[in-house]
Amino acid sequence: xxxxxxxxxxxRRRLSNGRKISTGTITGYTMCLNLVELFEKxxxxxxxxxxxxxxxxxxxxxxxxxxxxxxxxxADFLYKRNAFDNHVANQxxxxxxxxxxxxxxxxxxxxxxxxxxFIAKEMISIIVIxxxxxxxxINDTTLEESLPTRLxxxxxxxxxxxxVALRVSDLLSLTEKNIEVNETGVYLVVSSIxxxxxxxxxxxxxxxxxxxxxxxxxxxxxxxxxxxNLNIYMKQLAELAGWTNIVSKARLQxxxxxxxxxxxxxxxxxxxxxxxxxHTMRRTAITTMLxxxxxxx
Numbered sequence: 001x002x003x004x005x006x007x008x009x010x011x012r013r014r015l016s017n018g019r020k021i022s023t024g025t026i027t028g029y030t031m032c033l034n035l036v037e038l039f040e041k042x043x044x045x046x047x048x049x050x051x052x053x054x055x056x057x058x059x060x061x062x063x064x065x066x067x068x069x070x071x072x073x074x075a076d077f078l079y080k081r082n083a084f085d086n087h088v089a090n091q092x093x094x095x096x097x098x099x100x101x102x103x104x105x106x107x108x109x110x111x112x113x114x115x116x117x118f119i120a121k122e123m124i125s126i127i128v129i130x131x132x133x134x135x136x137x138i139n140d141t142t143l144e145e146s147l148p149t150r151l152x153x154x155x156x157x158x159x160x161x162x163x164v165a166l167r168v169s170d171l172l173s174l175t176e177k178n179i180e181v182n183e184t185g186v187y188l189v190v191s192s193i194x195x196x197x198x199x200x201x202x203x204x205x206x207x208x209x210x211x212x213x214x215x216x217x218x219x220x221x222x223x224x225x226x227x228x229n230l231n232i233y234m235k236q237l238a239e240l241a242g243w244t245n246i247v248s249k250a251r252l253q254x255x256x257x258x259x260x261x262x263x264x265x266x267x268x269x270x271x272x273x274x275x276x277x278x279h280t281m282r283r284t285a286i287t288t289m290l291x292x293x294x295x296x297x
Contacts, residue, residue, distance in 0.1 A: 001029075001033045001036075001098055002033070004029070004098050004101050004102075005026060005029050005030060005033065007101075007105075008021040008025070008026050008029060009021075009026055013101065013105070019196065028090070028094060029094055029098075032091050032094040032095065035078070035091060036074070036095075039073075039074055039077045042077065043073065043077075047070055049102065049108065050063075050108075067114055067115065068115060071092070071114075071115040074091075075088055075092075075119065078091060079253060079254065083253075084122075084251040084252060084253055084258075085119055085120065085121065085122050085251070085252040085253060085254070085255065086121050086122055086124065086251075086252075088119045089119040089120065089121045090121075092115065092119060095114065096114055099114045120255065122251070122252040124251070125249075126283045126287075127272075127275045127276065127277070127280050127283065128280060128283045128284040128287045129162065129238075129243075129276075129280065129284050131288055131291075133241070133243065134159065134162050134163075134284065134288070136241065137155060137158065137159050137162075137237075137241065138159055138206050143155075143240065143241060146240070147237075147240070150233065151233055151236060151237055151240070153214075153223035153225075154223075154225070154230060154233035154234060154236075154237055155237055156210045156213065156214075156222070156223065157171065157222050157223055157225065157230070158234055158237065158281060159206070159207075159210065160207055160210050160211075160222060161278070161281030161282065161285070162280075162281045162284040162285050162288075163203075163204065163206075163207050163285055164188055164201050164203070164207070164285060165201075165281075165282050165285035165286050165289065166190060166192075166199070166282065167192065167282055168227060168230070168278040168279070168281070168282075170190055170192055171222060171281075172220070172222070172224070172225070172227075173220075174188070174190070174220060174221040174222060175219055175220055175221060176219070176221070178190055178221065179211070179221070180200070184202070185202050185203065186202075186203045186208050187200055187201060187202055187203065188200070188201045188203055189201075210222075227278060230278055231277050231278055234276045234277065234278065234280070235273055235274055235276050237276075238272065238273035238276045239271075239273040241273075243271075243272045243273045243276075244271045244272065244273055245271065245272050246269050246270070246271060246272075247269065247270050247271065247272045247275060248269055248270075249269070249270050249275065262274060
């Protein structure tokens with residue numbers, strides 16, 4: 001599996017469309033390998049993969065039983081670590097990708113034995129702010145004047161992100177070359193870092209004003225943030241905006257909804273402001289665009 005990860009890093013192994021594997025995906029591969037190694041350590045055994053060019057029915061059934069036992073044991077190991085269904089399903093997805101690599105690149109015939117769709121993925125409910133809440137952030141001068149400088153910058157970043165629907169990695173990399181001005185207005189033209197998809201967005205006046213505010217401060221269009229700190233600032237901003245209503249949050253474990261608490265011991269549920277993250281920006285913008293009748297494509 002280390003060879004599989006190295007091949008993905010160096011570009012020898014690529015996606016079916018020829019693009020290189022993203023850094024985030026490779027990080028997921030490494031985390032999966034670490035979990036398998038930890039699992040083997042707790043089991044006191046190693047799982048072995050055999051090449052098999054001639055397979056009898058007896059050998060086939062033995063191998064299928066072997067990997068079925070692995071799947072159940074590995075899933076139980078992950079659930080004991082308090083993993084949710086999506087995390088468990090993602091580890092099996094990575095392992096299936098690895099097994100397919102062994103089959104296609106190394107000539108192993110193991111992929112016929114590995115469990116398929118072993119754990120169902122869940123659709124996680126999305127956290128978005130309403131158009132009214134977005135308008136409040138744009139227009140409320142009292143809130144603006146009460147914020148320290150760094151939170152004002154975070155507010156501008158958040159408002160811009162809730163308008164243009166870009167991923168946070170794309171927002172942080174915006175420069176002057178992403179701006180196009182013509183007789184119809186100011187456009188943001190972006191090629192996504194993750195998907196290499198080109199997007200052209202007509203900016204409303206308040207978004208243009210945000211860009212003007214930071215125009216001479218650096219070569220980037222928006223303030224610079226560490227993503228972890230930005231998540232913290234956004235939660236603080238939402239709290240100061242008064243978005244502290246209680247929200248129930250649940251995740252699936254073995255298909256059963258499990259209620260999540262902000263404080264597990266005291267059984268305290270989450271406040272809305274505590275669930276705001278950088279991804280809320282993209283989800284809010286997409287939700288707003290769809291509600292306004294924009295075609296999904």
